[in-house]
Amino acid sequence: MDADATIRRVLEEHGRLSTPATALATDDDLYQRGLSSHASVNVMLALEEAFGVEFPDELLRKSTFQSIGSIRGALAGLGNAVPPA
Amino acid sequence: MTTSDDGVVAPSLVEGEWARVGWEVGRDVAAPVADEVDRDARVPREAIEAMRQRGLLSMLLPRDAGGGEAGVAEAAQVARVLAGHCASSALVFAMHSIEAYNLRRHGTSSPLRDLAREAAADGLLIANANSEVGVGGDVSRSIAAVDTTTTSWTLDKACLAISYAEASDLIFASARRDEDAAETDQVFVALRRGDCRLETQSGWDTLGLRGTCSQGYRLSGPVARGSVFPVPFATIANDGGGQVRQLLLSAVWVGLADAALARAHAFVQAAARKAVGTVPPGALRVAEIAERVQGARALLVAAAERFASLEAAGQLENLPFQMSLRTLKVATSSAAVEAATRALEVCGIVGFKRDSPFSMDRIVRDAHGGLVMVSNDRYLQDNARTLLVAKHL
Numbered sequence: 001m002d003a004d005a006t007i008r009r010v011l012e013e014h015g016r017l018s019t020p021a022t023a024l025a026t027d028d029d030l031y032q033r034g035l036s037s038h039a040s041v042n043v044m045l046a047l048e049e050a051f052g053v054e055f056p057d058e059l060l061r062k063s064t065f066q067s068i069g070s071i072r073g074a075l076a077g078l079g080n081a082v083p084p085a
Numbered sequence: 086m087t088t089s090d091d092g093v094v095a096p097s098l099v100e101g102e103w104a105r106v107g108w109e110v111g112r113d114v115a116a117p118v119a120d121e122v123d124r125d126a127r128v129p130r131e132a133i134e135a136m137r138q139r140g141l142l143s144m145l146l147p148r149d150a151g152g153g154e155a156g157v158a159e160a161a162q163v164a165r166v167l168a169g170h171c172a173s174s175a176l177v178f179a180m181h182s183i184e185a186y187n188l189r190r191h192g193t194s195s196p197l198r199d200l201a202r203e204a205a206a207d208g209l210l211i212a213n214a215n216s217e218v219g220v221g222g223d224v225s226r227s228i229a230a231v232d233t234t235t236t237s238w239t240l241d242k243a244c245l246a247i248s249y250a251e252a253s254d255l256i257f258a259s260a261r262r263d264e265d266a267a268e269t270d271q272v273f274v275a276l277r278r279g280d281c282r283l284e285t286q287s288g289w290d291t292l293g294l295r296g297t298c299s300q301g302y303r304l305s306g307p308v309a310r311g312s313v314f315p316v317p318f319a320t321i322a323n324d325g326g327g328q329v330r331q332l333l334l335s336a337v338w339v340g341l342a343d344a345a346l347a348r349a350h351a352f353v354q355a356a357a358r359k360a361v362g363t364v365p366p367g368a369l370r371v372a373e374i375a376e377r378v379q380g381a382r383a384l385l386v387a388a389a390e391r392f393a394s395l396e397a398a399g400q401l402e403n404l405p406f407q408m409s410l411r412t413l414k415v416a417t418s419s420a421a422v423e424a425a426t427r428a429l430e431v432c433g434i435v436g437f438k439r440d441s442p443f444s445m446d447r448i449v450r451d452a453h454g455g456l457v458m459v460s461n462d463r464y465l466q467d468n469a470r471t472l473l474v475a476k477h478l
Contacts, residue, residue, distance in 0.1 A: 029270075031269050031319055032262075032266065032270040033267055034270075036268075038470065041470050041473060041474055045473055057405055057475060057476045057477055060474060061402045061403075062402065
């Protein structure tokens with residue numbers, strides 16, 4: 001499963017979005033799609049588990065989880081196998 | 086440094102020009118009517134007028150708009166010294182100052198800069214209408230939306246509480262961006278109170294903090310296009326507004342703890358002067374209260390310093406810091422209640438009486454407001470959730 005598909009799966013399971021995660025564009029604003037601060041913690045945890053990474057504190061900000069693209073960029077910066085956007 | 090002459094606040098802790106002004110407003114204007122404000126549950130209009138006259142309402146507004154552009158730490162000092170005299174006045178100052186800071190930091194559009202100039206020139210009082218019936222106190226979601234379907238935009242919102250709404254000049258409110266927006270897609274808008282309709286939905290007959298008049302209202306009125314802040318509400322809440330809120334409200338709780346300690350201290354000193362050569366039994370209790378209050382003071386000062394350095398570095402959105410601010414609020418509000426209760430025990434029956442100089446009446450009741458406005462349990466729950474992803478506590 002590629003990175004985008006995994007991110008979408010996590011968003012679908014934990015994001016409580018108003019739009020199905022599979023129907024989101026890479027740069028769609030997740031907060032405008034209903035991602036709450038409570039749900040975003042669950043998204044962070046599930047991403048850490050799915051990708052085997054830990055987001056450092058400086059990445060735990062709203063802009064990191066703004067879109068599928070920004071999440072992919074953050075994961076790529078953590079040095080795992082995610083290709084940059 | 087200001088000399089304490091009414092036995093309320095320890096003088097060595099009141100430093101700086103803004104704090105001196107706050108102290109004078111507290112002593113000369115807020116304190117004399119504090120009991121009446123409390124009894125009648127009315128807004129402390131005399132203190133508000135004095136804060137307007139003495140520049141406290143504009144101290145956080147930008148200098149180029151005519152404000153004082155003071156630091157948040159200085160505003161925290163003002164809230165703290167006011168609290169010892171009248172907690173309701175201190176809270177009005179604190180809640181207004183949160184919005185003044187939001188206007189300074191995020192009101193960067195030309196119409197909002199004009200509004201800041203007007204606010205500074207006329208000493209406008211800003212209230213807040215973020216809370217909403219139906220979202221359970223979670224201000225990161227809104228039900229009400231800005232109605233953009235007609236030429237003139239409007240907002241109609243059922244607010245859980247708008248403190249001192251009827252004394253305010255401006256009301257800042259969060260709302261969904263438009264009728265189609267998700268609950269989390271929020272904007273922040275500045276309404277003119279005089280243009281709005283305020284329909285009272287619930288009263289404010291409370292145990293303490295009675296002068297904030299935080300009644301529930303249905304708020305409706307026109308939304309000028311230029312009054313919509315240029316950044317999403319989430320940015321305002323995460324990048325400054327939320328942090329300033331915790332700091333300034335915590336300062337009020339520290340001020341109440343200061344006042345409780347000072348009263349118990351004055352009581353045992355009076356007892357000591359009547360029986361020179363013996364240490365009054367209450368003195369040991371006062372030493373214990375001081376330990377707790379000193380801790381709360383140090384937490385506040387450290388948080389204010391950390392805020393200033395993160396603000397200067399452009400790093401206010403910082404999860405561990407936001408957690409530590411929630412902890413600050415829990416710690417300071419708990420300290421205020423504990424200090425007030427134990428100071429009551431020290432002062433005994435004269436502390437229990439409402440007409441004695443050592444009366445702990447308002448302090449005990451007001452301090453309990455700190456536990457529930459916002460509830461400490463909610464903040465601890467937020468921290469419990471956040472620490473699952475934060476890497477450093």
